[in-house]
Amino acid sequence: MKVLRDILYKVNIEAVSGGTDIRINDIHFDSRKASLDDVFVAVPGTITDGHDYISKAVDQGVIAVVCERMPETMINGVTYVQVPDSKKALALMASNFYGNPSRNLRLVGVTGTNGKTTVTSLLYQLFKKAGYKVGLLSTVRVMVGDKEFPATHTTPDPMSINKYLDMMSAEGVEFCFMEVSSHGIDQERTTGLLFAGGIFTNLSHDHLDYHNSFAEYRDVKKRFFDELPSSAFAITNADDKNGSVMLQNTKASKYTYAIKSYADFRGQVMENQLSGLLLKIDEQEVWSRLIGNFNAYNLLAVYAAATLLGHDKLEVLRLLSELESVGGRFQHFVSEGKITAIVDYAHTPDALENVLSTINTVRTGNENLFTVVGCGGDRDKTKRPKMAGIAARLSTTAIFTSDNPRSEDPEAIIEDMEKGVEPQDYKKTLSVTDRKQAIKTACTMAVPGDIILIAGKGHETYQEVKGVRTDFDDMEVVQTLLKQLNK
Ligand SMILES: CC(=O)N[C@H]1[C@@H](OP(=O)(O)OP(=O)(O)OC[C@H]2O[C@@H](n3ccc(=O)[nH]c3=O)[C@H](O)[C@@H]2O)O[C@H](CO)[C@@H](O)[C@@H]1O[C@H](C)C(=O)N[C@@H](C)C(=O)N[C@H](CCC(=O)O)C(=O)O
Ligand SMILES: Nc1ncnc2c1ncn2[C@@H]1O[C@H](COP(=O)(O)OP(=O)(O)OP(=O)(O)O)[C@@H](O)[C@H]1O
Numbered sequence: 156m157k158v159l160r161d162i163l164y165k166v167n168i169e170a171v172s173g174g175t176d177i178r179i180n181d182i183h184f185d186s187r188k189a190s191l192d193d194v195f196v197a198v199p200g201t202i203t204d205g206h207d208y209i210s211k212a213v214d215q216g217v218i219a220v221v222c223e224r225m226p227e228t229m230i231n232g233v234t235y236v237q238v239p240d241s242k243k244a245l246a247l248m249a250s251n252f253y254g255n256p257s258r259n260l261r262l263v264g265v266t267g268t269n270g271k272t273t274v275t276s277l278l279y280q281l282f283k284k285a286g287y288k289v290g291l292l293s294t295v296r297v298m299v300g301d302k303e304f305p306a307t308h309t310t311p312d313p314m315s316i317n318k319y320l321d322m323m324s325a326e327g328v329e330f331c332f333m334e335v336s337s338h339g340i341d342q343e344r345t346t347g348l349l350f351a352g353g354i355f356t357n358l359s360h361d362h363l364d365y366h367n368s369f370a371e372y373r374d375v376k377k378r379f380f381d382e383l384p385s386s387a388f389a390i391t392n393a394d395d396k397n398g399s400v401m402l403q404n405t406k407a408s409k410y411t412y413a414i415k416s417y418a419d420f421r422g423q424v425m426e427n428q429l430s431g432l433l434l435k436i437d438e439q440e441v442w443s444r445l446i447g448n449f450n451a452y453n454l455l456a457v458y459a460a461a462t463l464l465g466h467d468k469l470e471v472l473r474l475l476s477e478l479e480s481v482g483g484r485f486q487h488f489v490s491e492g493k494i495t496a497i498v499d500y501a502h503t504p505d506a507l508e509n510v511l512s513t514i515n516t517v518r519t520g521n522e523n524l525f526t527v528v529g530c531g532g533d534r535d536k537t538k539r540p541k542m543a544g545i546a547a548r549l550s551t552t553a554i555f556t557s558d559n560p561r562s563e564d565p566e567a568i569i570e571d572m573e574k575g576v577e578p579q580d581y582k583k584t585l586s587v588t589d590r591k592q593a594i595k596t597a598c599t600m601a602v603p604g605d606i607i608l609i610a611g612k613g614h615e616t617y618q619e620v621k622g623v624r625t626d627f628d629d630m631e632v633v634q635t636l637l638k639q640l641n642k
């Protein structure tokens with residue numbers, strides 16, 4: 156049992172009705188989960204407003220309510236705390252509730268449009284190989300040392316983040332690497348955490364359904380660096396045009412990495428093949444199993460962070476060459492009939508362009524490149540024509556299909572995509588709504604030596620249609636189909 160007054164430490168409070176010297180059981184921001192002696196934090200959301208559920212939470216037995224507007228009817232025996240920003244309050248309360256676990260380990264946050272999962276997962280692997288107990292909060296999975304938990308969000312809600320950090324600190328975890336999404340920053344999910352460092356990967360088009368403009372999206376990401384303490388390091392990509400903007404107002408020590416520009420951590424791509432990358436970092440050659448120029452940036456960010464966290468540079472370079480690629484990120488296999496299938500999580504125009512350019516760089520002859528791609532429903536619609544245009548331009552054939560249509564009509568999403576194809580590329584595209592049939596079409600058309608890229612879903616093992624998730628794994632599907640077709 157914790158005392159409400161302690162949990163409210165550092166929370167900006169406007170008014171209180173009732174006592175705060177009361178024992179509370181748990182904190183909830185969803186009335187459906189609140190029960191006896193809990194605190195209910197009413198949060199305004201994108202669909203509904205937690206304030207509409209205060210009386211329901213009180214009926215369920217909560218002992219305190221934290222809200223931005225006091226309800227008209229206040230119940231005797233319940234404490235009401237009015238705050239200017241209940242999302243911020245929730246995050247600070249979550250940290251306090253779990254005893255501020257971020258202070259018990261060194262927490263590094265990674266933000267940017269693409270590469271967050273890759274960089275955090277590589278850092279997790281590297282520090283594990285170096286002999287530490289490590290934590291990971293990522294889109295793909297949560298790791299508390301060697302214990303794995305399923306991930307629900309890229310950046311979970313503050314109660315979940317602090318619960319995991321608390322578990323980590325109990326397990327003796329020394330370093331935790333976490334993805335910091337723009338939704339996470341905007342919704343204050345990371346407020347109150349003590350970061351030892353922050354890393355910026357890159358900024359390109361995504362989530363413009365949620366953020367009103369690209370500038371707003373950029374400024375939300377920047378806020379993560381603005382709020383880093385002076386004890387932290389902030390590492391940015393000097394080759395990204397927004398790289399320096401990110402660090403403009405940070406109090407943290409600033410560092411840069413780059414391939415094209417002058418930087419504190421410089422790398423050069425010597426070779427880029429389907430078997431991996433040969434890099435030169437600090438005059439040392441390093442071989443990596445990771446594929447694609449963009450991964451050279453991810454590896455440099457990892458090198459910079461590991462070095463700034465106190466590791467010997469040569470040891471870091473040695474460990475870099477041992478790192479495995481992350482599930483669903485440029486995962487590839489060659490069938491018996493010599494067809495290469497690549498599954499990648501590229502779900503933004505920039506990621507798709509990078510992956511296709513990489514494939515086109517490593518293509519050795521006249522092989523055909525089939526790209527199977529869709530765009531998510533209930534997500535940024537302006538990505539759709541851009542991704543389709545890129546797929547058509549950079550492939551021999553682009554097959555447009557479904558990628559988690561969610562509540563939307565799958566065919567309407569594909570129609571939005573088709574609008575982005577340049578007239579000279581029309582002949583190179585076809586649309587097959589069912590993802591399995593789309594992959595089958597690519598497999599049927601492919602001949603020995605050809606490459607099939609299946610983009611957008613990466614590690615995901617489901618397809619979400621009208622709110623229902625059914626099992627679907629791109630890699631499993633393509634492998635089965637190629638076998639069935641004797642290819
Ligand atoms: C758009 C978005 O980010 N939504 C998140 C947000 O929900 P919301 O604002 O829509 O909440 P709401 O449904 O309007 O409800 C408002 C409040 O009322 C409460 N409520 C609601 C109903 C009720 O009966 N009782 C009740 O108390 C809700 O618990 C909530 O606190 O807050 C919820 C609780 O933290 C999140 O689960 C939810 O994530 C949804 C599921 C989601 O899909 N989010 C995605 C877009 C997201 O966050 N993605 C980023 C990664 C993106 C990337 O970088 O690629 C991520 O970090 O995962
Ligand atoms: N540094 C990078 N620059 C550009 N594209 C990248 C980079 N790293 C990865 N990608 C591409 O972006 C895809 C997603 O990578 P990753 O999962 O690491 O990104 P993320 O930032 O975690 O994405 P999300 O926002 O969904 O969490 C990869 O499959 C690859 O196609």
Ligand SMILES: N[C@H](CCC[C@H](N)C(=O)O)C(=O)O
Binds near residue numbers: 309531612
């Ligand atoms: N973090 C991203 C993932 C998109 C992956 C894609 N497969 C989709 O479902 O749209 C999002 O939630 O927008």
Ligand SMILES: [Mg+2]
Binds near residue numbers: 273293
């Ligand atoms: Mg991610």
